[in-house]
Amino acid sequence: VKTETPVPSAPVATADWPALSARRVASVKTSFIREILKVTENPEVISFAGGLPSPELFPTEALAVIAADVLRTDGRQALQYSTTEGYRPLREWVGARYAGRFGLAVDPDEILITTGSQQGLDLLAKVFINPGDTVALERPGYLGAIQAFSVYEPVFAGVPLSEAGPDLDALRATLTGRRVKLLYTVPNFQNPSGFTYPAAARRAVAEAVAAAGTVLVEDDPYGELRYRGEDLPPLRRHHAGTIMLGSFSKLVAPGLRLGWVCAPCEVIRQLVVMKQAADLHTDIFAQRIMHRFLAGGGLPAHVARLRAVYGRRAATMVAALRRHLPAGATCNDPDGGMFLWVTLPAGGDSRALFERATQQKVAFVPGTAFYVDGGGERAMRLNFTNTDEARIEEGVRRLAAALAGPG
Numbered sequence: 292v293k294t295e296t297p298v299p300s301a302p303v304a305t306a307d308w309p310a311l312s313a314r315r316v317a318s319v320k321t322s323f324i325r326e327i328l329k330v331t332e333n334p335e336v337i338s339f340a341g342g343l344p345s346p347e348l349f350p351t352e353a354l355a356v357i358a359a360d361v362l363r364t365d366g367r368q369a370l371q372y373s374t375t376e377g378y379r380p381l382r383e384w385v386g387a388r389y390a391g392r393f394g395l396a397v398d399p400d401e402i403l404i405t406t407g408s409q410q411g412l413d414l415l416a417k418v419f420i421n422p423g424d425t426v427a428l429e430r431p432g433y434l435g436a437i438q439a440f441s442v443y444e445p446v447f448a449g450v451p452l453s454e455a456g457p458d459l460d461a462l463r464a465t466l467t468g469r470r471v472k473l474l475y476t477v478p479n480f481q482n483p484s485g486f487t488y489p490a491a492a493r494r495a496v497a498e499a500v501a502a503a504g505t506v507l508v509e510d511d512p513y514g515e516l517r518y519r520g521e522d523l524p525p526l527r528r529h530h531a532g533t534i535m536l537g538s539f540s541k542l543v544a545p546g547l548r549l550g551w552v553c554a555p556c557e558v559i560r561q562l563v564v565m566k567q568a569a570d571l572h573t574d575i576f577a578q579r580i581m582h583r584f585l586a587g588g589g590l591p592a593h594v595a596r597l598r599a600v601y602g603r604r605a606a607t608m609v610a611a612l613r614r615h616l617p618a619g620a621t622c623n624d625p626d627g628g629m630f631l632w633v634t635l636p637a638g639g640d641s642r643a644l645f646e647r648a649t650q651q652k653v654a655f656v657p658g659t660a661f662y663v664d665g666g667g668e669r670a671m672r673l674n675f676t677n678t679d680e681a682r683i684e685e686g687v688r689r690l691a692a693a694l695a696g697p698g
């Protein structure tokens with residue numbers, strides 16, 4: 292093999308890349324999360340900052356067998372280009388799951404398999420958002436949605452979310468005060484807060500949005516991770532035009548990058564054109580592996596295990612926080628999902644606390660990261676799925692030490 296010393300190309304060092312970039316690039320804020328990643332690279336740091344499932348719970352052995360099987364029996368199809376809509380049997384499985392869990396009649400043609408539900412957010416924004424359109428979303432809201440939508444240069448309107456659900460008066464005022472193109476919601480165990488919309492709020496939100504002629508997006512990556520209580524009806528139950536997003540990331544494994552959009556066929560047709568332009572289709576090898584895993588009956592036991600382990604971790608974190616948090620601080624006790632939300636006493640500053648917590652080798656995400664229009668100074672998001680119970684106890688002790696520190 293002939294090796295040559297690489298030679299630099301003709302100089303382009305003078306190019307002003309920021310000036311050459313499209314305006315949309317500057318409209319996406321780089322987030323504080325990057326700062327956090329720098330801190331959590333240190334293995335001594337106990338990180339409640341990420342949003343990761345627990346890797347030791349991935350069904351790696353089952354997937355290894357299935358992956359080899361798919362290659363052996365369907366290798367040619369699994370490695371060939373495929374359809375943009377997605378692998379039909381997987382779309383059928385998703386439709387059947389909606390029927391089984393909620394009695395919703397969903398046709399496989401109403402489902403588009405996407406490269407994670409994050410791509411669903413991007414495609415929906417491509418289809419619906421013109422620069423300057425108003426997009427309403429919860430405050431605090433999911434950072435990935437804020438980012439995905441920001442690329443298309445909307446104006447955001449925040450709807451306050453608390454443990455009691457979205458502020459319905461504020462939502463109605465937002466919807467009637469101006470034309471709102473789209474409302475983005477995460478009704479189950481929301482990221483970042485862990486809050487869940489009560490049943491009555493679901494009906495009220497769906498009715499208000501339907502009356503306003505606004506596109507309603509219901510993102511539900513965490514709904515199956517319920518540790519207590521009964522499933523609540525999706526918003527879609529109350530408004531047939533609701534667009535639902537789903538994901539296999541938290542249910543099976545995020546690295547496979549499999550999610551879906553469930554929407555009326557007319558919307559799916561538009562999304563398909565956008566997806567074709569973006570990536571032609573979702574990884575078909577991954578889709579076939581996922582379908583075989585689901586069809587093989589492995590899911591119920593797997594989900595039961597996730598619920599048991601994550602449920603214990605959530606309970607451990609809540610109990611530790613309630614022991615250690617100072618008077619006036621609160622934390623919720625979510626029925627599922629991956630996160631909980633701490634609010635510091637009046638005058639508290641979670642950004643300043645983050646700096647002190649770093650010295651104690653524990654990390655979280657300060658609340659301000661999740662607000663498009665300011666707020667969250669006293670709040671923080673803690674993840675409980677990616678840390679075992681002993682380290683959760685230790686991490687909360689370190690957090691308490693940081694809280695007891697100066698300032």
Ligand SMILES: Cc1ncc(COP(=O)(O)O)c(C=O)c1O
Nearest residue numbers: 407408409433477482538540550
């Ligand atoms: C509310 C919400 N929606 C969507 C996603 C994206 O998930 P994925 O693209 O892995 O399906 C996440 C990931 O954390 C999330 O929290």
